Amino acid sequence: MPYPESFGRTPHRNNRQRRAVVPTDAPCYDDTMRFAQIGEQELIGRLKARDEAALDLLMAEYGGKVYGLSLRMTSNHHDAEEVCQDVFLAVFEKISAFRGEAKLSSWVYRITANAALMKLRKRPKVKELPLEEELGPAMTEEGMIAEPVVDWSRLPSDELERKELTARLAQAVELLPPEYRTVFVLRDVEGLPAEEASQVLEISVAALKSRLHRARLFLRKQLADYAVKRQAPAKPMSA
Amino acid sequence: MLKCRDVGQLLHDYVEKLLEPSIQQALEAHLADCAGCLAFINTYKQTIRLSDGLRPAEMPPELQQKLRSFIKTKLSSRQPTWWRQLWSGLADH
Numbered sequence: 001m002p003y004p005e006s007f008g009r010t011p012h013r014n015n016r017q018r019r020a021v022v023p024t025d026a027p028c029y030d031d032t033m034r035f036a037q038i039g040e041q042e043l044i045g046r047l048k049a050r051d052e053a054a055l056d057l058l059m060a061e062y063g064g065k066v067y068g069l070s071l072r073m074t075s076n077h078h079d080a081e082e083v084c085q086d087v088f089l090a091v092f093e094k095i096s097a098f099r100g101e102a103k104l105s106s107w108v109y110r111i112t113a114n115a116a117l118m119k120l121r122k123r124p125k126v127k128e129l130p131l132e133e134e135l136g137p138a139m140t141e142e143g144m145i146a147e148p149v150v151d152w153s154r155l156p157s158d159e160l161e162r163k164e165l166t167a168r169l170a171q172a173v174e175l176l177p178p179e180y181r182t183v184f185v186l187r188d189v190e191g192l193p194a195e196e197a198s199q200v201l202e203i204s205v206a207a208l209k210s211r212l213h214r215a216r217l218f219l220r221k222q223l224a225d226y227a228v229k230r231q232a233p234a235k236p237m238s239a
Numbered sequence: 240m241l242k243c244r245d246v247g248q249l250l251h252d253y254v255e256k257l258l259e260p261s262i263q264q265a266l267e268a269h270l271a272d273c274a275g276c277l278a279f280i281n282t283y284k285q286t287i288r289l290s291d292g293l294r295p296a297e298m299p300p301e302l303q304q305k306l307r308s309f310i311k312t313k314l315s316s317r318q319p320t321w322w323r324q325l326w327s328g329l330a331d332h
Contacts (some may be wrong), residue, residue, distance in 0.1 A: 044244050055310060059303065067298035081302060136247050137279060143244035151278035153285035166292045173293070188290035194255075213251040220286040 040104050047095040062105065065190065066112050072185045073116035075174050084113045102199055109192070109200045113182050120178040135217035152227035152232060161176055165223060176215055182206055184215040200229035241269040246276045300303060 038046075043061075046054035054115060063084075070083035098107055129135075129152050138146045186197040187208070198208045241249075250264055252258050258266065270277045298306075 007316060021321055052311065052314070055314075056307065059307065059310075063298045063306070066296050067302070071295050073295060081305075084298070085309050086304070089313055092310065092314065104265065132247075137243075137275060141242050143242035145243040145273070145275035145279075147275075149275040150279040151281050151283035153278075161251070161291075162292075166289050169289050170293055183292075186288070188287055189293045191291070209251060214329075216251075216283060216286055219290070220283050223289070226284060236319055 016110065041100075044095065044098065044100065044104060047092060050092075051217065055088070059088060060126070062108050066108065067103070069109065069112045069185060069190060071171070071190050071238075073113070073178075073181060074119050079116075079119050083112065083115045083119060087112045090115070103196070106196055106200050110202070111184065113186070113200060117178050117182060120181070120225050124174060126177050129214055129218050131178060132214055132217060133215065135221050150224065150228050152224060165227070168226045169219060169223060172219050175222070180211050180218075182217040183211040184219070185210050188216070242263050243269075243273060243276050246270075246273075250280065250283060253280070254287065284298075 005095035037058075043054055043057060047058060060101060066087050067080060070087070071077065072081050074083060087108070091108060094111075098104070101109075133139075137149050140146045173184065176184060182201060183197065188190045189193065191199065194205055194208055198205045201208065201212075208231055246253075246269055249258060249262065253263065253266055257314060270280065
């Protein structure tokens with residue numbers, strides 16, 4: 001993630017020039033330090049020492065991740081903003097309890113997911129997901145597909161159509177119950193590996209896999225319904 | 240020979256490349272003959288690809304600024320700064 005120029009205090013007007021005399025291989029420990037230069041352990045140490053400049057660094061490193069997860073979980077800018085506030089405050093206040101058994105990023109994700117879930121639980125409950133069997137095509141008694149399946153996977157070759165489909169997907173994500181939404185966002189949007197996502201959510205890999213698959217099936221069905229209704233140039237296929 | 244129902248149960252592991260090679264071969268053999276399962280898998284994969292596009296852009300700069308101000312205000316209201324500590328220390332004497 002690029003380090004925004006707006007981050008970090010610049011106490012000296014000629015800070016850039018001042019830093020230019022520092023040998024390039026020397027670690028830079030002034031206020032404009034970057035995460036890559038000091039590493040996770042040093043950052044944790046500085047946060048535990050209540051170093052406010054480290055808070056800037058934490059926000060520069062994890063701001064995008066926290067914001068992304070919050071926004072995709074809550075689908076609401078105001079709620080996402082509040083989640084971000086809660087998360088960074090909690091990280092700074094609870095860092096002394098962080099034992100380093102997980103990666104700092106996993107810990108930050110966990111706090112974010114929990115804060116976003118709290119927001120979602122205050123909202124009216126969404127419908128439960130249909131059963132896995134109901135999200136796939138109908139089957140014959142022999143276990144073979146009993147209805148045509150439209151292959152709309154080649155639809156989004158056009159940029160506008162792709163955007164429409166992505167917007168439709170974003171709407172469909174809002175229909176996912178919170179525990180499915182969290183899994184989906186961590187795995188398929190944020191791209192966390194299964195092991196890390198299961199640690200973040202404190203659930204088994206098997207439970208994670210089950211929720212993810214059901215969430216994907218649900219989203220696929222929503223997109224399929226949309227794609228077919230649009231009567232886009234799709235190729236019907238039958239079993 | 241796998242049935243369509245079996246493909247549904249193997250779908251997640253197939254997409255995540257977690258299947259044993261022999262099972263993967265059996266599944267792919269089924270796909271070669273079953274247009275319905277192939278269409279279903281293609282659209283399942285497309286859903287995953289589109290999901291990647293849901294990631295928002297970076298945090299807006301104005302929110303970054305607002306967040307920094309908020310956190311620092313909160314922290315300074317909860318924690319005495321060094322000069323406040325010093326002041327309270329001097330006041331004790």
